[in-house]
Amino acid sequence: MAKKSRKELIINEAAIIFKQKGYSATSMRELAEKVGIEAASLYNHIRSKDEILEEICFSVAHEYLSFITEIEERECSYTDKLKGLIELHIKLIIEKPNEVSVANNDWKNLSDPKKKLYKEVRKGYENRIANILTKGMQTGEFKQLHVSVALFTLLSSLRWIELWYRPGRDVTADELKHDLTTFLVHGLKN
Amino acid sequence: MAKKSRKELIINEAAIIFKQKGYSATSMRELAEKVGIEAASLYNHIRSKDEILEEICFSVAHEYLSFITEIEERECSYTDKLKGLIELHIKLIIEKPNEVSVANNDWKNLSDPKKKLYKEVRKGYENRIANILTKGMQTGEFKQLHVSVALFTLLSSLRWIELWYRPGRDVTADELKHDLTTFLVHGLKN
DNA sequence: CCTACCGATCGGTAGG
């Protein structure tokens, strides 16, 4: 966390406001005020409002992608891959709650070459998890369910942790991981 | 479905666009165009853009509330109440996919007396489900988990069906209900 | 339901 460029500071601050009120409802003037400069001055560090959203969405996407690669490469049961996936999602939500939230909720506001790309990246991520679930069903580790139902139920549970979970309020991160794993693994396991 | 007032037509159309691009990113001119009139003419039927969002959010909220009351009154196991809840959420998402989506994603854009009220109503709904889960844990029907983890994992799975499920594409409503029930009930049951 | 139009605010630029 040594030095943070002005641009990074702007993006961090933007993620906080975008999470609270959404990308479209946030004005550059409001963002500038939070950063402590005039709106016009923001443009010395970023090219456009769009660019901020892009940086947030794709940096989150890349974090998820690099972790899923690591999970795929592990030599372990599909159940253990599932556990790793749960752990990964909790970790990222705790590390970057604002960015994850914005990527989940506001990617629709990306403009079009980037939006199309984002959807492809996201779809790719989903396919790789679907693959883990399918194989786990084939080996008999998991119940025979429609893959899309298993996939999106799992992903909904994981993606929307950020909407309700606040670390340490009455559930610690470890307790969250434990209970969520119990719930989801027992739901999927044969 | 006999006669639909002009106002209802406007609200239905709004729900479709709000779902696609979000409340803030949708202009009254765009809505007017879809309805087939001039933007100014919308105001003969609705008071403000705000009002449209309010009607959508609270009509959805009231549907959920009336169903949860019915479930509470059933004389059955907590497991069966849980199954009823899953069925209810699927039913509402299939009946009113756009409205449910807008209520889930855009309630943050309500302005403030109404936003506060919405949060209370929503919290009340969550508490009543938490109550079912807590009692089911006490009787030993359900696993001992932190109630908030069980509650929000369940609700995330149910609320965000609308993001991915399209009836009949490759999973029928009955298959969805069956697989989702299997997943969630096995996850929670002792 | 439309024409005409309002003040406010938006994202962003020029020039220093």
Added chain:
DNA sequence: CCTACCGATCGGTAGG
């Protein structure tokens, strides 16, 4: 990084 400002668009109103 600021002052000054742009054209575009916003939600909404007046008056018919």
